[in-house]
Amino acid sequence: MPTESERGERLMTQAEIIAEQPISRQTLHNLRTDPKSGFPAPHFEPGSTRPKWRESEIAEFFATYEKRPGRRTDLESGGE
DSSP states (O other): OOOTGGGTOOEEOHHHHHHHSSOOHHHHHHHHHOGGGOOOOOBOOTTOOOOBEEHHHHHHHHHHOOOOOOOOGGGSOOOO
């Protein structure tokens, strides 16, 4: 049975996703672990435990992903 990469579909690692999308490693982790985010399920090549994602699924997800800025901690008082 051919693997994903043998079918012509590019598989991306976490590092490649972070390099191509304007997100941090922590944001990617949060998206992966939140079932409500709709982040695509990973694929595993035979003999590998490293998760990879189809490039087309990642592109589709980030085309509709609404980036939400985090809370600004620099404006909080330091308990003064």
